[in-house]
Amino acid sequence: MPRLVHGSYRIRYELDGPADAPAYVLVNGLTQYSELWSAYREALLGRGFRVATFDLLGQGESDKPALFINQDDQVTALHLLIGELGDGPIFLSGISFGGLIALRYAIEHGERISGLVPMSCFAELTPQLLLLGNALRTGLILGGTSYLQDLLLPMNLSDQWLKPLLDKLDSVKRQGWLVNDLYALQNLMESFLDFEPLTPRLAAIAVPTMILNGEFDFLTPRALHETLRVEIADSSLVIIPKAYHAFTLEKSALTADLLARFADDVLAGRWQGNKAVWIAPEEPGGELAPFPAGYDHLRAIPIRAAPP
Amino acid sequence: MSRFLGPLDSEGRVPSHQQTRIAAFLISAHGALARQYAMSLPMRIEAAWQTELNAQFYRESEIISLLQRATSWVPDMALPYMAASWETAWFPKPVEGLVGQPLALPIDLATRAHAIHAGIRPAALLPVDANVNDPFVSALRRIEFESGRLLQAQILFLKGDSLVPFRDAVSTELERRHAEIRKLWADTLESVGITVRQDR
Numbered sequence: 001m002p003r004l005v006h007g008s009y010r011i012r013y014e015l016d017g018p019a020d021a022p023a024y025v026l027v028n029g030l031t032q033y034s035e036l037w038s039a040y041r042e043a044l045l046g047r048g049f050r051v052a053t054f055d056l057l058g059q060g061e062s063d064k065p066a067l068f069i070n071q072d073d074q075v076t077a078l079h080l081l082i083g084e085l086g087d088g089p090i091f092l093s094g095i096s097f098g099g100l101i102a103l104r105y106a107i108e109h110g111e112r113i114s115g116l117v118p119m120s121c122f123a124e125l126t127p128q129l130l131l132l133g134n135a136l137r138t139g140l141i142l143g144g145t146s147y148l149q150d151l152l153l154p155m156n157l158s159d160q161w162l163k164p165l166l167d168k169l170d171s172v173k174r175q176g177w178l179v180n181d182l183y184a185l186q187n188l189m190e191s192f193l194d195f196e197p198l199t200p201r202l203a204a205i206a207v208p209t210m211i212l213n214g215e216f217d218f219l220t221p222r223a224l225h226e227t228l229r230v231e232i233a234d235s236s237l238v239i240i241p242k243a244y245h246a247f248t249l250e251k252s253a254l255t256a257d258l259l260a261r262f263a264d265d266v267l268a269g270r271w272q273g274n275k276a277v278w279i280a281p282e283e284p285g286g287e288l289a290p291f292p293a294g295y296d297h298l299r300a301i302p303i304r305a306a307p308p
Numbered sequence: 309m310s311r312f313l314g315p316l317d318s319e320g321r322v323p324s325h326q327q328t329r330i331a332a333f334l335i336s337a338h339g340a341l342a343r344q345y346a347m348s349l350p351m352r353i354e355a356a357w358q359t360e361l362n363a364q365f366y367r368e369s370e371i372i373s374l375l376q377r378a379t380s381w382v383p384d385m386a387l388p389y390m391a392a393s394w395e396t397a398w399f400p401k402p403v404e405g406l407v408g409q410p411l412a413l414p415i416d417l418a419t420r421a422h423a424i425h426a427g428i429r430p431a432a433l434l435p436v437d438a439n440v441n442d443p444f445v446s447a448l449r450r451i452e453f454e455s456g457r458l459l460q461a462q463i464l465f466l467k468g469d470s471l472v473p474f475r476d477a478v479s480t481e482l483e484r485r486h487a488e489i490r491k492l493w494a495d496t497l498e499s500v501g502i503t504v505r506q507d508r
Binding site for chain 2: 008068144145171174177178181182183
């Protein structure tokens with residue numbers, strides 16, 4: 001398994017696909033590990049992309065700094081990985097915590113990427129998100145990784161996904177529990193203790209950006225994605241129907257299809273962000289529909305948008 | 309070599325020779341912490357830390373007592389030699405960059421405790437079909453869970469404001485301790501047919 005070297009730390013990554021193909025770099029969420037992108041690897045390779053995944057510092061098989069993990073180091077790790085990919089077009093996507101790292105990368109090294117896809121993402125800690133994060137951290141401290149997983153599973157996945165797995169949740173949780181250590185997850189969570197909102201810096205992102213947000217995302221609701229849409233010039237917000245925070249796990253075929261179509265559109269010069277709001281299809285290959293004109297996409301009930 | 313303990317017997321129990329060596333290592337590590345906490349208890353320190361030190365001492369003692377009772381012990385000729393090497397590793401050591409500092413001793417103890425509580429995950433060695441009602445299996449799960457709780461005192465101390473001026477020295481020492489204890493643990497596991505080393 002290849003490794004990147006950042007100071008005394010080693011970062012495990014995986015890279016597949018032809019060297020001359022446009023690349024997708026996928027960044028894990030906080031409790032994830034790179035194998036969770038395997039469905040994306042297969043789908044995107046099949047669509048002619050090169051695919052790079054890695055474990056962030058503190059995750060999976062990458063080194064786990066014992067006391068502190070700085071988010072700047074995660075951006076540096078990502079930069080090292082992107083440095084391995086040559087000069088071809090690179091599309092960057094990340095989920096949740098990984099989306100935040102991707103946003104920071106796009107702010108600092110935007111010239112290196114051709115497109116950005118933040119998913120279930122945020123640029124600031126609203127009071128709700130701050131308190132939820134604190135409660136999840138307390139859950140981790142008091143109940144361990146398994147209890148944190150117990151909290152996240154029902155919050156981030158649908159009944160349809162959970163129901164057939166109810167009697168085998170231990171096996172669903174096991175790999176994440178095995179590869180992620182409590183102290184390292186705690187360090188990742190505590191990397192937010194000195195977090196500065198990214199919102200004032202989002203305007204620096206000039207690349208085409210497709211923002212993906214689950215319809216029922218409870219952890220990072222629509223308003224947090226709206227900040228990205230408003231501040232990033234060439235962006236569109238795409239709402240994934242009937243999806244929760246962890247839709248990348250639950251709707252991998254649909255999401256991989258959206259990622260591939262976004263990159264194809266950008267490479268063909270067809271992409272127009274226009275800060276538009278779209279509704280994704282329920283199945284891969286379906287048409288995106290514009291959010292109904294005149295209605296407020298920040299509401300959960302059909303309310304007419306206030307005049308500008 | 310396997311990543312997990314076993315092969316399990318028909319009742320989902322871990323082989324006795326694996327139980328013996330793993331329990332001996334854990335008793336040595338947690339026993340060293342208990343001894344060092346016991347020696348620190350008479351120190352006059354802040355009340356909150358005194359309370360925590362007391363709690364840590366008794367929980368470490370509980371882990372040792374639990375393992376003594378839950379393990380299916382068998383004679384192990386290699387144990388005296390291995391135990392000697394483990395015990396040497398727990399000796400207090402000067403922390404580079406902090407020699408002569410009044411906090412050097414607590415930092416030495418806290419970094420060792422952090423490395424043991426964070427870096428040793430005995431429950432992660434259990435295969436999925438291990439019998440959850442077996443005393444040894446249950447003990448490993450409890451020790452890993454308790455280690456996560458005990459670790460919080462070390463995190464609080466090592467990340468605390470009082471150590472901000474020594475942050476680099478503390479981080480370096482902690483990484484060194486983690487590497488040292490990770491190696492001891494990996495060597496012990498390899499001696500009973502388990503590999504936990506990463507591909508590096």
